[in-house]
Amino acid sequence: MSQSLHFFTPSNLTFSKQSLPKPSCNRRFPVTTLSPKLISIKASTSADPNSSTTPPQVLISDNGTGAGEILSSTPQDYDTPPSQSFLSDSSSIDVDAATEVELKENGFRSTRRTKLVCTIGPATCGFEELQALAVGGMNVARINMCHGTREWHKRVIERVRRLNEEKGFAVAIMMDTEGSEIHMGDLGGASSAKAEDGEIWTFSVRAFDLPRPERTINVNYDGFAEDVKVGDELLVDGGMVRFEVIEKIGPDVKCRCTDPGLMLPRANLTFWRDGSLVRERNAMLPTISSKDWLDIDFGIAEGVDFIAISFVKSAEVINHLKSYIAARSRDSDIAVIAKIESIDSLRNLEEIIQASDGAMVARGDLGAQIPLEQVPSAQQKIVQICRQLNKPVIVASQLLESMIEYPTPTRAEVADVSEAVRQRADALMLSGESAMGQYPDKALAVLRSVSVRIEKWWREEKRYEAMELPAVGSSFSDSISEEICSSAAKMANNLGVDALFVYTKTGHMASLLSRCRPDCPIFAFTSTKSVRRRLNLQWGLIPFRVSFSDDMESNLNKTFSLLKARGMIKSGDLVIAVSDMLQSIQVMNVP
Ligand SMILES: Nc1ncnc2c1ncn2[C@@H]1O[C@H](COP(=O)(O)OP(=O)(O)O)[C@@H](O)[C@H]1O
Numbered sequence: 200m201s202q203s204l205h206f207f208t209p210s211n212l213t214f215s216k217q218s219l220p221k222p223s224c225n226r227r228f229p230v231t232t233l234s235p236k237l238i239s240i241k242a243s244t245s246a247d248p249n250s251s252t253t254p255p256q257v258l259i260s261d262n263g264t265g266a267g268e269i270l271s272s273t274p275q276d277y278d279t280p281p282s283q284s285f286l287s288d289s290s291s292i293d294v295d296a297a298t299e300v301e302l303k304e305n306g307f308r309s310t311r312r313t314k315l316v317c318t319i320g321p322a323t324c325g326f327e328e329l330q331a332l333a334v335g336g337m338n339v340a341r342i343n344m345c346h347g348t349r350e351w352h353k354r355v356i357e358r359v360r361r362l363n364e365e366k367g368f369a370v371a372i373m374m375d376t377e378g379s380e381i382h383m384g385d386l387g388g389a390s391s392a393k394a395e396d397g398e399i400w401t402f403s404v405r406a407f408d409l410p411r412p413e414r415t416i417n418v419n420y421d422g423f424a425e426d427v428k429v430g431d432e433l434l435v436d437g438g439m440v441r442f443e444v445i446e447k448i449g450p451d452v453k454c455r456c457t458d459p460g461l462m463l464p465r466a467n468l469t470f471w472r473d474g475s476l477v478r479e480r481n482a483m484l485p486t487i488s489s490k491d492w493l494d495i496d497f498g499i500a501e502g503v504d505f506i507a508i509s510f511v512k513s514a515e516v517i518n519h520l521k522s523y524i525a526a527r528s529r530d531s532d533i534a535v536i537a538k539i540e541s542i543d544s545l546r547n548l549e550e551i552i553q554a555s556d557g558a559m560v561a562r563g564d565l566g567a568q569i570p571l572e573q574v575p576s577a578q579q580k581i582v583q584i585c586r587q588l589n590k591p592v593i594v595a596s597q598l599l600e601s602m603i604e605y606p607t608p609t610r611a612e613v614a615d616v617s618e619a620v621r622q623r624a625d626a627l628m629l630s631g632e633s634a635m636g637q638y639p640d641k642a643l644a645v646l647r648s649v650s651v652r653i654e655k656w657w658r659e660e661k662r663y664e665a666m667e668l669p670a671v672g673s674s675f676s677d678s679i680s681e682e683i684c685s686s687a688a689k690m691a692n693n694l695g696v697d698a699l700f701v702y703t704k705t706g707h708m709a710s711l712l713s714r715c716r717p718d719c720p721i722f723a724f725t726s727t728k729s730v731r732r733r734l735n736l737q738w739g740l741i742p743f744r745v746s747f748s749d750d751m752e753s754n755l756n757k758t759f760s761l762l763k764a765r766g767m768i769k770s771g772d773l774v775i776a777v778s779d780m781l782q783s784i785q786v787m788n789v790p
């Protein structure tokens with residue numbers, strides 16, 4: 200028995216009960232059990248002009264049941280076209296192997312809603328290590344183009360893709376650009392360099408011979424010696440180590456260490472004068488350097504899912520990059536993530552986020568550009584704006600910094616992770632913890648367990664302030680979608696349903712549901728692997744790849760049957776379904 204709320208459009212007005220295409224190949228239960236009962240009607244503009252004309256597709260062949268055998272044998276990124284689908288009489292549905300295990304173990308009410316991004320580095324670049332992260336819940340693998348060679352990154356991408364193909368994961372790939380900011384060289388291959396109090400170090404644009412002379416640091420920015428002044432404070436990695444500039448000799452800048460510490464290869468450098476960040480010539484450097492453009496070409500060629508842009512200053516660069524990608528990539532479905540890590544990005548926050556497909560609170564560099572005590576409020580603001588503008592947001596850097604060296608986090612780190620989860624950020628990111636730390640799997644496990652615990656606490660206690668979610672779309676059809684999603688989410692909370700189902704071609708309806716942060720998980724069904732991987736970054740979405748038609752009733756029948764066969768749902772579960780083909784809300788028990 201199901202109940203539904205339809206928003207009738209000229210296209211779906213013709214979609215009468217009698218004309219519904221007969222659902223095919225579902226032998227598990229009769230379709231009549233699902234006949235929707237109409238409870239409300241509203242006329243509106245058109246949703247999808249093809250909604251009543253496209254014949255239903257059949258879900259493509261399935262043979263996998265175990266977590267390791269889920270992936271169908273079709274390696275291409277797109278479904279079998281409808282005509283071919285009709286030829287198949289069996290069905291398949293793809294879901295990330297780790298998610299499937301989690302769904303079965305914990306039941307879907309308790310699945311993790313917060314997504315996890317892991318930076319891949321020397322500690323995790325091998326196939327086995329990547330697999331361990333995927334099993335541990337990594338949703339997105341991040342490669343930082345600031346480090347390593349393109350060849351190295353290419354191998355990592357290949358391994359992640361192989362993991363997805365062979366082991367049934369759906370890990371997305373995010374490429375992060377180096378950006379034009381000033382940083383140290385790679386320390387001649389050393390893993391770190393220790394600066395002691397009072398030591399004199401030379402920072403220079405000169406390339407030093409190997410082995411690197413003692414107490415020398417190469418700097419990547421040609422104007423460095425000209426821009427700094429004697430008396431300036433030089434901060435490594437936002438102040439992890441500090442120096443005072445004492446003398447300039449040609450390209451060499453002599454500095455005295457005032458706060459000792461460990462310097463990592465390619466650590467970021469900023470200089471301060473009279474208590475303010477010096478932003479002279481380096482602030483004029485382009486956001487995307489010529490090297491970044493080559494890396495972006497590489498990312499497009501490799502088909503990465505996300506490109507994160509470092510040190511974004513304005514919306515312009517995002518728009519430029521998006522048109523560049525659209526012109527070059529076949530299906531232009533690479534999402535652009537704006538890293539908020541500079542004073543300029545904070546100034547133009549709304550327009551940058553509006554232009555982007557998501558944002559990252561890049562606290563590492565942000566904390567080097569604004570006083571540390573201002574970082575938490577900036578984080579809260581960025582997370583809130585992203586939610587309002589319906590863009591996924593990642594909270595990044597130093598979440599579990601001590602776990603680079605130790606197997607347990609500090610209480611303060613757990614509190615920091617909890618706060619990001621409580622703010623309902625879409626995703627949390629590991630940097631050094633997973634790239635070069637000693638306990639990458641343990642760090643990921645901490646993010647996972649803290650996320651699940653805080654999410655549960657939030658649902659039980661309902662300790663949240665209701666957030667006004669403004670309209671994001673411009674057309675009347677967009678408004679209908681937004682209203683449907685917010686109503687569906689509200690109904691799901693009030694009725695205590697087990698899951699929201701959303702059938703979405705582009706992922707937009709799924710993101711609108713995610714934005715409402717409902718109590719139950721959201722099963723997002725989409726027909727392309729790339730959309731499914733992109734949905735991996737968004738809060739509460741469990742992305743499935745399945746081919747589906749514009750006929751909701753047959754979609755539901757088939758999905759129920761496939762999910763039941765896989766043990767992911769059971770008869771009696773209460774579900775609310777929406778789709779971007781037919782503007783309706785249906786409430787039903789799984790037959
Ligand atoms: N591809 C890589 N090759 C070597 N080391 C890496 C790589 N990616 C990350 N790392 C190491 O992990 C640390 C943390 O990564 P990340 O936060 O992404 O970079 P950064 O510290 O430059 O901001 C880096 O400082 C570097 O030591």
Ligand SMILES: C=C(OP(=O)(O)O)C(=O)O
Pocket residue numbers: 343345375509540560561562563564565595596630
């Ligand atoms: C994520 C960040 O950027 P990157 O690691 O590339 O410096 C950051 O600065 O916090």
Ligand SMILES: [K+]
Pocket residue numbers: 343344345375376377378509
């Ligand atoms: K970077």
Ligand SMILES: [Mg+2]
Pocket residue numbers: 509540561563564565
């Ligand atoms: Mg940064």
